[in-house]
Amino acid sequence: MTATMPGSPPAVAIRRDGIWPRVRRSPSTLAGGIIVAFFALAALAAAVWTPYDPLAIAPSAALHGPSWAHLMGTDQYGRDVLSRLMAGTQVAFYVGVIAVAIAAGIGVPAGLLAATRGGPLGEVVMRVGDVIYGFPALLAAITVSAALGASTTVSMIAIGVAYIPVFARVTRATALTVLSSGYVLAARAYGRRPLGIIRRHVLPNVAPILIVQASLLYAVAILAEAGLEFLGLGAAPPAATWGSMISGGRDYLASDPMLTFWPSLAITLAVLGFSLLGDGLREILDPRLRR
Numbered sequence: 301m302t303a304t305m306p307g308s309p310p311a312v313a314i315r316r317d318g319i320w321p322r323v324r325r326s327p328s329t330l331a332g333g334i335i336v337a338f339f340a341l342a343a344l345a346a347a348v349w350t351p352y353d354p355l356a357i358a359p360s361a362a363l364h365g366p367s368w369a370h371l372m373g374t375d376q377y378g379r380d381v382l383s384r385l386m387a388g389t390q391v392a393f394y395v396g397v398i399a400v401a402i403a404a405g406i407g408v409p410a411g412l413l414a415a416t417r418g419g420p421l422g423e424v425v426m427r428v429g430d431v432i433y434g435f436p437a438l439l440a441a442i443t444v445s446a447a448l449g450a451s452t453t454v455s456m457i458a459i460g461v462a463y464i465p466v467f468a469r470v471t472r473a474t475a476l477t478v479l480s481s482g483y484v485l486a487a488r489a490y491g492r493r494p495l496g497i498i499r500r501h502v503l504p505n506v507a508p509i510l511i512v513q514a515s516l517l518y519a520v521a522i523l524a525e526a527g528l529e530f531l532g533l534g535a536a537p538p539a540a541t542w543g544s545m546i547s548g549g550r551d552y553l554a555s556d557p558m559l560t561f562w563p564s565l566a567i568t569l570a571v572l573g574f575s576l577l578g579d580g581l582r583e584i585l586d587p588r589l590r591r
Contacts, residue, residue, distance in 0.1 A: 326580045326583055326584060327580075328576045328577070328579045328580030328583065329576075329577060329580025329581060329583070329584060330580070331573075331576050331580075332572075332573050332574065332575070332576030332577030332578070332579070332580055333577055333580070334573075335569055335570070335572065335573025335576070335577075336570075336573045336574060336577050338573075339389050339392070339393070339566075339569075339570055339573065340393070342385075342386050342389045343386075343389040343390045343392075343393050345386065346383075346386035346387050346389060346390050347390065350380075350382075350383040350386050350387060351370075351371075351380055351382055351383050352370075352379070352380035352383045353383065354379065354380070354383045354384045354386070354387040354540040355379070355538050355540065356379060356380075357377045357378055357379060358374070358377075358378030358379070359377070359378050360378065361374050361378040362374060362375070362376055362377060362378040363375070363376055363552070363555070363556055364378075365556075365558075366558075370382070372385070372558070372562055373556070373558060373559075375545070375548060375549065375559055376548065376549075376551075376552060376559075377538075381545075381558075381559070381562055383540075384540040384545060385540075385542070385545070385562055385563065385566055387540035388540050388541045388542040388545065388563065388566065389566070389570075391452065391525065391535070391539075391540075391541045391542075392522050392525065392542065392566075392570055394452070394456075395452060395455075395456045395459075395521045395522065395524075395525040396517075396518035396521045396522060396574075398453065398456040398457065398460060398521075399456045399459045399460040399463065399517055399518070399520075399521035399524075400460070400514045400517050400518055400521070401460065402456075402457060402460025402461060402464070403460045403461075403463040403464050403466065403467050403517055404467050404510065404513075404514060406461075406464045406467075406468075407429075407463070407464040407465065407466065407467025407468040407471065408467055408468070408471050408506075408510065410425050410429065410464070410467075410468040410471075411467065411468040411469065411470065411471025411472040411475065412471055412472075412475055412498060412502070413425060414426055414468065414472045415471070415472045415475035415476050415479060415502075416475070416479070416498065422472075425468070426468070426469075426472065429464065429465035429468045429469065430465065432461065432462065432464060432465050433462075433465035433466070435462060436462070437458075437459050437462035437463060437520065437524065438459075438524055438527065438528075440458045440459075440461070440462045441455040441456075441458040441459050441462075441524055441528060441533075442528065442531070442533060443458075444457070444458040445458070445528060445533040445534075446533065450532065450533045450534060450535075450536060451534070451535070452525060452528075452529075452534045452535045452541075455524070455525065455528050455533065455534060456521060456524075456525065459517075459520070459521055459524050460521075463517050463520075466513060466517075467510065467513060470506075470509050470510065470513055471506055471510065474502075474505055474506045474509055475498075475502050475506060477505075478501055478502050478505045478506075479497075479502065481501075483501065484497055484501055508581070508582050509582070511578060511581050511582060512578040512579065512581070512582045513578075514578070515574045515575060515577055515578025515579075515581070516574075516575065516578060518574045519570070519571040519574045519575050522567060522570050522571055522574075523567065523571060525541070525542075525543060526541075526542050526543035526546070526563075526567050527543060528543065529541045529542070529543025529544045529546075529547065530543040530544070530546055530547045531547075532547070542563040542566055542567050543563075545559070545560075545562075545563040546560050546563050546564060549563075
């Protein structure tokens with residue numbers, strides 16, 4: 301049995317027997333989790349199997365409608381649309397991981413440093429973040445892609461760097477609130493080290509908000525990647541991405557609108573799924589929102 305410190309807040313950690321009941325009572329978590337899980341399974345399946353080679357060209361089968369052979373039809377080059385959608389799911393998860401890893405991996409430590417050390421060092425950290433935040437994320441990605449060459453990785457690095465200040469601000473604001481609370485003062489009086497306070501008190505309170513930010517950034521990264529691919533600033537053709545599929549199908553809107561419908565639907569569902577999942581997890585994890 302572990303002793304609790306006087307003045308400590310309600311435990312932030314979720315009890316093992318209490319997670320699933322809260323998930324079942326959260327429609328956002330259920331809906332978002334199902335959508336994200338569906339796309340995750342599609343990405344995993346595409347790594348080992350697709351109905352057809354996403355890059356294989358078959359002119360004789362160009363612009364065929366849905367059939368048993370091609371459930372979602374074929375594009376202007378005879379490539380299977382379903383196979384290309386599955387391959388595009390891998391790219392969508394890849395860009396989200398890069399953007400979130402960079403933004404959170406640098407922004408969270410920077411925010412903690414600004415909150416715990418304060419003074420001139422904290423001001424310098426936040427002012428640097430303000431300078432970075434002054435550049436719109438998508439514009440920064442377009443500029444970097446144009447300067448260094450069209451590449452999905454380069455574009456997502458730019459997106460991740462542009463969102464570092466967001467994670468830093470959120471982390472700093474929440475950390476300052478926690479550090480000024482009574483139970484942290486009690487922890488300091490008991491001789492707990494600063495790193496221990498951060499690990500035990502600050503991070504559990506920051507985590508729910510960071511989860512929401514990460515899910516939103518994941519959605520932003522998917523949208524940004526699709527926009528850059530549509531403009532021709534992403535992966536080089538004939539790579540299978542949702543944005544390039546929309547770009548290639550726009551010339552056939554009158555004759556075959558489904559070429560743009562399927563990738564557009566995939567982008568919409570992926571963004572919706574990550575947004576719902578983030579909001580739902582915040583309801584579950586944030587002690588201030590529990591009932």
